[in-house]
Amino acid sequence: MKKNLITTFIFAIIIKFTIVNSYSVEPEEILQNPQQEIRARNISKNIRCLVCQNQSIDDSSAPLAKDLRELIRIKVQKNDSDEEIYKFLTDRYGDFILLKPPLKISTFLLWCLPFVFFVIGITIIVQQNKKSKKYIS
Amino acid sequence: MKRKILILPIILFFTLLIVFFYLLVIDRNPSELPSVLINKEVPSFQAKSLMTKKTFISEKEFNGEIILVNFFATWCAPCLQEHQYLKKLSNQRGLKIIGINYKDDPTTALAWLKKLGNPYADVIADKKGHIGIDWGVYGLPETFIIDSKGVIKYRLIGPITKKTYKAFYSKVMEIENL
Numbered sequence A: 001m002k003k004n005l006i007t008t009f010i011f012a013i014i015i016k017f018t019i020v021n022s023y024s025v026e027p028e029e030i031l032q033n034p035q036q037e038i039r040a041r042n043i044s045k046n047i048r049c050l051v052c053q054n055q056s057i058d059d060s061s062a063p064l065a066k067d068l069r070e071l072i073r074i075k076v077q078k079n080d081s082d083e084e085i086y087k088f089l090t091d092r093y094g095d096f097i098l099l100k101p102p103l104k105i106s107t108f109l110l111w112c113l114p115f116v117f118f119v120i121g122i123t124i125i126v127q128q129n130k131k132s133k134k135y136i137s
Numbered sequence B: 001m002k003r004k005i006l007i008l009p010i011i012l013f014f015t016l017l018i019v020f021f022y023l024l025v026i027d028r029n030p031s032e033l034p035s036v037l038i039n040k041e042v043p044s045f046q047a048k049s050l051m052t053k054k055t056f057i058s059e060k061e062f063n064g065e066i067i068l069v070n071f072f073a074t075w076c077a078p079c080l081q082e083h084q085y086l087k088k089l090s091n092q093r094g095l096k097i098i099g100i101n102y103k104d105d106p107t108t109a110l111a112w113l114k115k116l117g118n119p120y121a122d123v124i125a126d127k128k129g130h131i132g133i134d135w136g137v138y139g140l141p142e143t144f145i146i147d148s149k150g151v152i153k154y155r156l157i158g159p160i161t162k163k164t165y166k167a168f169y170s171k172v173m174e175i176e177n178l
Helices: A002-018 A034-045 A063-077 A082-093 A108-136 B002-025 B077-091 B106-116 B130-134 B165-176
Strands: B046-048 B055-057 B067-072 B096-102 B122-126 B142-146 B152-157
Touching: A034 A063, A034 A082, A063 A082, A063 B130, B046 B122, B067 B077, B077 B096, B077 B165, B096 B130, B106 B122, B122 B130, B142 B165, B152 B165
Parallel strands: B067 B096, B096 B122
Antiparallel strands: B046 B055, B067 B142, B142 B152
């Protein structure tokens, strides 16, 4: 049993460090200029594939993802700014196309609730701690 | 006091349970996305018409009457399924439907329409899928309802089926009567 666990753990580590760079960019898509290619890759990593919905277009092999990757590369070559490219995409597909939701009034709760819960949790722990100390003494 | 606090997580748990169960039971498809183009003017585009072989200029076409815009392709199985309902909408109901032939071969598309019947007033070729991207299309078929002022009012993702035909048509009527 213990041996099994150890082997699983070792395999998990091997997998983790060998299959990091899985992406779907096809050879003919890659731009000549390495700096532009890196910019395009970084943008694609933040763009959701609307077909698979939990993958970035950099990871997805769906035809629409490929089209969007090509479109981003055309825009990068035209020297459009990152903001312009993101705006182009959100104007058509909405904020959902961004893997990381932007901080807006409508998403305020989404971003802040984790911190609120964290503070609540800490307060409860501190209070319980105080109580148990009182009990002991 | 202490008992009251203990009962709180239990209440919370059951409310969550009810909410999750409700979301599970109602008829919804979580992968269906709302369109950001609703209540916006149709994206302008110019492309070759497969039928007249002339250039279709969107600015000239979308005004005066309610128009359906249907993205389709011959390689898309649900489009074939939907086809009979589009014919029904154009032949029986007299609606103007503009078909956008998404990433398809023009000859195959024309042959497909010849065989099955053509519900479209015009068919536009979108060979590279760029018109589709401008309309926020992410899966075929998709059907948009455009009002008489050229404003997008509704988008249906997926095919019009026997089940959804009635609801779709009443949506069209609702927009026409606004």
